[in-house]
Structure formats: C-alpha cells, structure tokens
Amino acid sequence: MTALPPNSGMPTTRGLNFFDADPNLFHALRAYAAPGDVERALPHLRELGRIAGSELDELAARADANPPVLRNFDEHGNRVDEIVYDPAFVRMQEIGFSEFGFAAMSHREGVLGWPSRIPHVIKYALSYLFVQGEFGLFCPISMTDSAARVIDQFGPDELRQRYLPGLTSTTFSSLLQSAQLLTERTGGSDVGANECVAREENGQWLLTGEKWFCSNVGADIHLTLARPVGAVAGTKGLGMFLVPKTLADGSRNRYTVRRLKEKLGSKSMPTGEYEFHDAVGYSVGDISRGFAQMTEMINVSRLSNGMRAAALMRRSLLEAVTHARGRSAFGKALVDLPLMREQLFEMTLDAESALSIVLYAARTLDDADSGSEFHEKVIRIVTPLIKYAVCRRARTVAGMSMNIRGGNGYIEEWVNARLVRDAHLGSIWEGSENVVALDVARAATRNRAHDALFRDLESRLDTLTDPEVLRISQPVRLRLMEVASRFEALLSGDADLRDARMTAMCDRLAALTCTVLLLGEADAEARAGLGYRKLLIANEYRKRYLDLVDPLDLGDEGITFLDEVLDGGRVPAAAVAGW
Numbered sequence: 113m114t115a116l117p118p119n120s121g122m123p124t125t126r127g128l129n130f131f132d133a134d135p136n137l138f139h140a141l142r143a144y145a146a147p148g149d150v151e152r153a154l155p156h157l158r159e160l161g162r163i164a165g166s167e168l169d170e171l172a173a174r175a176d177a178n179p180p181v182l183r184n185f186d187e188h189g190n191r192v193d194e195i196v197y198d199p200a201f202v203r204m205q206e207i208g209f210s211e212f213g214f215a216a217m218s219h220r221e222g223v224l225g226w227p228s229r230i231p232h233v234i235k236y237a238l239s240y241l242f243v244q245g246e247f248g249l250f251c252p253i254s255m256t257d258s259a260a261r262v263i264d265q266f267g268p269d270e271l272r273q274r275y276l277p278g279l280t281s282t283t284f285s286s287l288l289q290s291a292q293l294l295t296e297r298t299g300g301s302d303v304g305a306n307e308c309v310a311r312e313e314n315g316q317w318l319l320t321g322e323k324w325f326c327s328n329v330g331a332d333i334h335l336t337l338a339r340p341v342g343a344v345a346g347t348k349g350l351g352m353f354l355v356p357k358t359l360a361d362g363s364r365n366r367y368t369v370r371r372l373k374e375k376l377g378s379k380s381m382p383t384g385e386y387e388f389h390d391a392v393g394y395s396v397g398d399i400s401r402g403f404a405q406m407t408e409m410i411n412v413s414r415l416s417n418g419m420r421a422a423a424l425m426r427r428s429l430l431e432a433v434t435h436a437r438g439r440s441a442f443g444k445a446l447v448d449l450p451l452m453r454e455q456l457f458e459m460t461l462d463a464e465s466a467l468s469i470v471l472y473a474a475r476t477l478d479d480a481d482s483g484s485e486f487h488e489k490v491i492r493i494v495t496p497l498i499k500y501a502v503c504r505r506a507r508t509v510a511g512m513s514m515n516i517r518g519g520n521g522y523i524e525e526w527v528n529a530r531l532v533r534d535a536h537l538g539s540i541w542e543g544s545e546n547v548v549a550l551d552v553a554r555a556a557t558r559n560r561a562h563d564a565l566f567r568d569l570e571s572r573l574d575t576l577t578d579p580e581v582l583r584i585s586q587p588v589r590l591r592l593m594e595v596a597s598r599f600e601a602l603l604s605g606d607a608d609l610r611d612a613r614m615t616a617m618c619d620r621l622a623a624l625t626c627t628v629l630l631l632g633e634a635d636a637e638a639r640a641g642l643g644y645r646k647l648l649i650a651n652e653y654r655k656r657y658l659d660l661v662d663p664l665d666l667g668d669e670g671i672t673f674l675d676e677v678l679d680g681g682r683v684p685a686a687a688v689a690g691w
C-alpha cells in the first residue's frame with residue numbers, strides 16, 4: 113500500500129504564529145493604543161500568537177473532545193458536586209490565568225512586566241489571539257475579570273480584602289474563579305421575573321431558589337441576583353450577592369449542582385444548573401441596586417463577547433486563506449479562482465472591521481475608566497452595538513470558512529465545526545440578539561449616548577488629512593448626518609415601530625461606525641507611507657455595508673488586490689475607486 117504524502121493537499125494552520133500571520137492586528141492596534149504601548153506589548157503578542165497556533169490549539173481540540181464531567185458524590189456518598197476536567201483544560205487555565213494573567217491585567221500592576229495596569233486595548237489585542245486558539249475558557253476568564261471589577265467598584269472593604277487578591281492572582285494555586293448567575297427558568301432576558309429569594313437571618317443573607325444556567329460551574333465565587341423578602345417586583349427589587357463555594361469555617365456552602373448542560377459548543381467549559389438551599393450570600397453594594405450593579409459586569413462581558421466574535425472571524429479567515437492557498441482545483445490554486453477571491457476578500461472586510469470596532473471600544477473603555485463622562489456615554493452605546501453586530505456577523509463568517517474547507521470543514525478533526533458552534537453562542541448569552549439591539553435604543557433614550565457616538569465619529573472624520581482618504585470620506589460625512597437623523601426619527605416615533613426596526617438600525621449604525629474607524633486607520637497608514645491597503649478595505653466595506661451597493665455593481669478591486677490585502681502589502685491609491 114502506498115502511503116499518502118503528508119498533508120495531501122489538505123493544508124493546516126497548526127504551527128502558524130497567529131500574530132505574525134495577521135499584519136493587520138499590529139497596524140490596527142497602533143491606531144487605538146497609546147504611543148509606546150504596542151511596542152511594549154509586541155513580545156507578548158508574538159509569544160501568544162505562537163502558542164495560539166500550536167500548544168493552545170492542540171489543547172483546545174482535546175478539551176473540546178473531552179468535556180468536563182460533574183461528579184455529584186464521592187466514594188462515601190458525600191455530596192461534593194465536583195467538576196472533573198480533562199488535563200488539557202487545566203493546562204489552558206494555567207496559560208490563560210497564570211502565564212498571561214488575563215483576569216489580573218486590569219487590576220494589578222506588573223502583569224507581563226507592565227509598569228502599570230495593562231490598558232484594556234492591549235488586553236483585548238492579547239485576548240483576541242488567545243481566543244483564536246481557545247474560545248470556551250475565555251468565559252471563566254472574563255467572568256473572573258469582571259467580578260473583580262464589580263467587587264472593587266461596589267463591594268464592601270471586607271469582601272474586597274477577602275476576594276480580590278485571589279480573583280486577580282496569577283499564581284494558579286491561589287487563584288479564585290468567578291461565575292455569574294442571572295438566568296432562571298422564568299427568563300434570561302426578563303431578569304426581573306427572577307424568583308430566587310434572599311432572607312436575612314441573624315445578620316446573614318440566605319438564598320433559596322434555582323439558577324437555570326451557570327457557566328464555569330465549580331467556580332470559587334458566584335455573583336448572583338436574588339430578591340430580598342418583601343422587595344418590589346421586577347429588576348428594581350433585586351439585590352446582588354456573592355455566593356462563595358466554601359464558607360468561612362471551611363464547610364461547603366448550601367447549594368447543589370443539579371446537572372451539566374449538553375451544549376452545542378463551548379464544550380471545554382462546564383455550564384450547569386444550580387439549586388440554592390439557604391445558601392449564604394454576602395450582599396454586594398447597595399441592596400436596592402443589584403441589577404444596576406450587575407449591568408456593569410454584563411457590559412464588560414458583552415464587550416468581551418464582541419472581542420471573542422472578532423477573534424472567531426479572524427481564525428475563520430485564516431483557516432479559509434490557508435486552505436485556499438494550499439489546495440487546488442481545476443488545475444489552479446483555489447485562491448486564484450475569482451469567486452473564491454471574492455469570498456476571501458469579503459471575509460477580510462468582516463474580520464478587519466470587527467477588530468477595528470472592538471479595539472475602538474477597548475480604548476473608549478480605557479478613557480471612560482479614566483473618568484471621561486463623554487467616553488462613558490460612547491461605551492454605553494457601543495457595547496450592545498458590538499454585541500449585536502459583531503457576534504451576528506461571526507456566525508456567517510464561520511459558516512463561510514467551513515464551506516471553503518469543503519468536506520473536511522464538516523469533519524470534527526478540523527477546527528471549523530467548533531468555530532461555527534462557538535460563533536452561535538456569542539449571539540445568545542449575555543443578552544440575545546434582539547435584547548442587545550433594544551439596549552442600543554435604551555442607551556439612546558435614557559442617556560442620549562448616541563449624541564456622544566455621533567460626535568466622536570464626526571471628530572474622527574475631522575482629523576483626516578490624506579487627500580485620497582479625504583476624497584472617500586466626504587460622502588461618508590453625509591451618510592453620518594443621514595444615519596443620525598434616521599436614528600433620531602426612529603427614537604421619537606412610534607415605540608412599537610422603533611423596536612421592530614432596531615436590528616436594522618443597529619446594522620446601519622455599526623456599518624457607519626466601522627466605516628469611519630477604517631477611514632481613520634487608512635489615514636494613519638497613508639501618512640506613515642504604507643500605501644492605501646486600508647483605504648481599499650474602508651471603501652469596499654463602505655460600499656457593501658453602509659451604502660448597500662448592488663453586488664452586481666461592485667468592481668474587481670477586491671479580487672485584483674487580494675494578495676496585498678491578505679499579506680499587508682502595498683495597494684496604490686489608483687486601486688481605490690471613488691464614488
């Protein structure tokens with residue numbers, strides 16, 4: 113029998129450095145990070161890119177195929193509700209929590225040798241690389257990170273001192289992880305319908321009820337919502353509680369884990385159901401503002417979900433490009449077939465615009481955290497916008513990538529099926545698609561957050577200087593005014609119609625925001641003498657998503673310059689066809 117040659121025209125991304133393979137990440141990051149931070153982050157980005165394409169990718173495949181199991185009882189029949197992980201997942205936890213310190217970056221100085229706390233924009237760029245290797249673990253990482261933020265902001269000193277050192281530890285043995293429990297059988301979107309109650313007894317809060325979804329089962333602490341006895345109905349009556357796994361005397365807290373969910377994806381990380389039986393909970397912050405405080409955690413998680421969706425798109429694109437370049441059909445490399453080139457170009461527009469809006473949001477969060485009320489407003493509206501638009505698009509891009517790998521794309525030995533499954537989750541948890549689209553409207557009606565966003569976009573257009581970029585940007589200004597006035601009209605019109613049109617409005621708003629951001633990056637690249645690659649991306653994105661040009665009227669710019677686009681090469685100004 114003749115042995116097949118290695119790879120047999122079935123190219124793989126395994127072993128690639130995901131940072132080096134993505135010239136856009138470096139340039140995009142420079143547009144949003146503070147001067148000097150990208151250079152400081154460079155060795156870590158490169159190292160993470162190497163790990164993501166090798167060890168992490170292998171571990172992720174193993175952990176996905178061997179999901180955690182729940183062991184309810186020990187050999188003596190004692191209730192333990194312990195999670196047994198595949199060693200691959202434990203190793204990934206070490207990489208994520210300890211070696212890179214993702215959950216600690218925003219809270220401690222000195223992580224990765226950084227002289228201060230690592231800015232969100234750098235954390236997101238690093239996370240973007242990590243998630244290209246492993247998606248599931250980033251939920252526990254993000255919940256631990258955001259729990260530390262919430263406890264720091266709202267928690268009493270006692271809880272701060274007891275839990276923050278563990279939540280932000282980069283030493284694996286002393287790490288404490290967090291989970292976030294909102295969803296009950298009565299509703300995930302309608303959290304105000306929650307039935308879990310809290311009663312105060314001898315100065316201690318005791319929680320009774322169930323939680324229908326809990327990711328990172330087995331966490332050391334849980335931030336949850338429960339209604340103090342006698343409190344009003346709806347979200348206003350919910351208090352926030354920290355439910356620890358272990359009580360101060362070392363005994364188990366009084367809750368049980370009923371079962372783990374059989375999930376479509378994100379299988380490496382356990383999601384299950386909880387029952388509280390007079391579980392001890394420590395009140396966090398103002399007991400009458402539990403839901404408002406929880407939204408702080410939810411918003412950071414929503415942003416993290418947008419970052420993860422952008423990472424899934426980038427990985428999907430990399431898989432598709434690697435396959436198309438290494439496999440042939442009809443006597444040609446797939447990548448040289450015009451229709452394939454068009455698809456790869458379109459996926460690149462999706463992946464790069466998603467990264468731009470995610471890094472923009474991360475930088476905005478840095479500015480908001482520094483006390484800027486203006487940026488607080490911008491991040492308030494951009495967060496649900498990203499959660500809606502980027503997560504939605506990731507499903508399509510992951511599906512396109514599966515299709516491009518052909519039959520192998522449907523086979524579990526390849527990463528595509530996992531990417532498709534994970535991409536769907538982003539649009540469901542932490543607020544499903546409709547719910548986050550409606551939250552964009554809420555941010556506008558309650559905070560007039562859209563005014564800040566439109567103002568920010570306008571001032572970004574004002575800073576453009578390159579003549580070619582200016583040429584393309586002039587009509588975008590008119591679009592900005594048009595989108596702003598349609599948004600305002602929708603808000604002030606009939607409420608039912610506003611809600612019914614909100615996803616369409618978010619599509620338009622996301623397209624406008626991404627177009628302006630891409631133009632800003634294009635301007636910086638042109639001024640740095642790097643040519644007009646990014647302007648080509650901005651302009652083709654603008655045509656397809658903002659101006660909704662009939663696809664039959666599109667030109668051949670994408671298929672002509674695909675290689676320059678993929679490899680970060682130079683594109684001449686003449687390639688960027690005008691209006």
Ligand SMILES: Cc1cc2nc3c(=O)[nH]c(=O)nc-3n(C[C@H](O)[C@H](O)[C@H](O)COP(=O)(O)OP(=O)(O)OC[C@H]3O[C@@H](n4cnc5c(N)ncnc54)[C@H](O)[C@@H]3O)c2cc1C
Pocket residue numbers: 291292293294295298299300301302325326327328375378383537540541542543544545546547550
């Ligand atoms: C794998 C996984 C892990 C999870 N982990 C956690 C966790 O750790 N902690 C946690 O608290 N939850 C968790 N969840 C739950 C998740 O957040 C909820 O499932 C989600 O918020 C939706 O809630 P629901 O399932 O009750 O759906 P519903 O609220 O019943 O929504 C059903 C549909 O109705 C739509 N809808 C709702 N309101 C409106 C409206 N006003 N207008 C139009 N459409 C609307 C929604 O968009 C959705 O499409 C997890 C879910 C999954 C799948």
